[in-house]
Amino acid sequence: MLRHGLRTAHDALDASVSRFDLTEIDGMIAFLRVQEAALARLPMSQASGPTAAAIADLTERARADLQQRGVSCLQIESPDLSRLHPLAVDYVIGGSRLGAEVLQRRWASGRAAELGVGGQYMSAPRYIDIWRDFCASAADISGGTPLARRICGDASDLFALFETAADRSFEERQEYV
Ligand code: HEM
Numbered sequence: 001m002l003r004h005g006l007r008t009a010h011d012a013l014d015a016s017v018s019r020f021d022l023t024e025i026d027g028m029i030a031f032l033r034v035q036e037a038a039l040a041r042l043p044m045s046q047a048s049g050p051t052a053a054a055i056a057d058l059t060e061r062a063r064a065d066l067q068q069r070g071v072s073c074l075q076i077e078s079p080d081l082s083r084l085h086p087l088a089v090d091y092v093i094g095g096s097r098l099g100a101e102v103l104q105r106r107w108a109s110g111r112a113a114e115l116g117v118g119g120q121y122m123s124a125p126r127y128i129d130i131w132r133d134f135c136a137s138a139a140d141i142s143g144g145t146p147l148a149r150r151i152c153g154d155a156s157d158l159f160a161l162f163e164t165a166a167d168r169s170f171e172e173r174q175e176y177v
Contacts, residue, residue, distance in 0.1 A: 005152045009159040014099070016166040020173075022103060023110020028118040029071055030173045031103075035121065036062035037074035037165040042093075042158070046084040051093050054127045061120040069117060076168050079161060085147075087137055088154030094131035101126070 017034065021027035039059040044052045066073060104122050107113050113122070141148050 006155055006159065009156050010095075013159050013163055013166070016163055016170075017103075019166070019170055021110075022107040022118070023112060025069075025112050025115065025117050026173060028107065028110075028112035029066065029069060030169045032062045032065050032118055032121060033071070033074040033169045033172075034162065034165040035059075036066060037076050037169070038162045040073070041076070041078045041081070041161060042089060043081045043084055046081070046086055047089040047093070048086050048130075048133075050127070050133070051086075051090050051130050054093055054097075054125075054130060055089075058121065058124055061124050064120045065118050068120075074165060074169050074172065076165055079157070081157065081161070084154045084157070085151050087134065087141075088151045088158060090130055090134040091138070091151065091155050092158040094127070094134045097127045097131060100124075 017031065020031040020034070022031055036059060039055055039062065042055050044055060047055060063073065107118060107122050112118055138151075141151070
């Protein structure tokens, strides 16, 4: 259900975030600004304990990496995400950790990694239990139900938040030495 319903949204986000070359300093900094801006605007009150802890840790790590380079955080509007279903937050954060390994490998082979740019964020725990627990919960939800539609709708709102941050960071990207 979610995988199919959101495949297009994920692929668009993947393409959007892939505009940032994680091997280069400016690409990695622009990526960190995306992560910090979107993660900092996620409604912790709507997240399960482990997911809230992961969000707090990843936000802090991205912020610390930006501060280390003297770069300010991205300013984007905060959409009203106060009524999100917790399983939608678990899905997006848990799922994003599947891709994090791909991104970590891209980063690890480059100059940014050599200089430690993004080191805190890229050395974060895998948090794969969030995805496992989500899959276990989602297995009990049949597709096409009002709950399934709600979670799908809320997850696409979260993808849209990351997409907005990616577009803004891309517009604001600059050379960092
Ligand atoms: C360049 C950026 C990205 C890459 C290369 C990437 C890559 C991946 C990969 C390889 C998977 C596993 C696919 C599978 O097992 O079928 C995945 C799943 C997922 N990613 Fe991404 N991802 C990226 C960005 C993002 C972002 C920014 C988010 C959200 C914040 C995100 C959320 C998810 C979710 C929710 C899933 C689970 C999809 C599902 O199975 O339903 N991804 N990603």
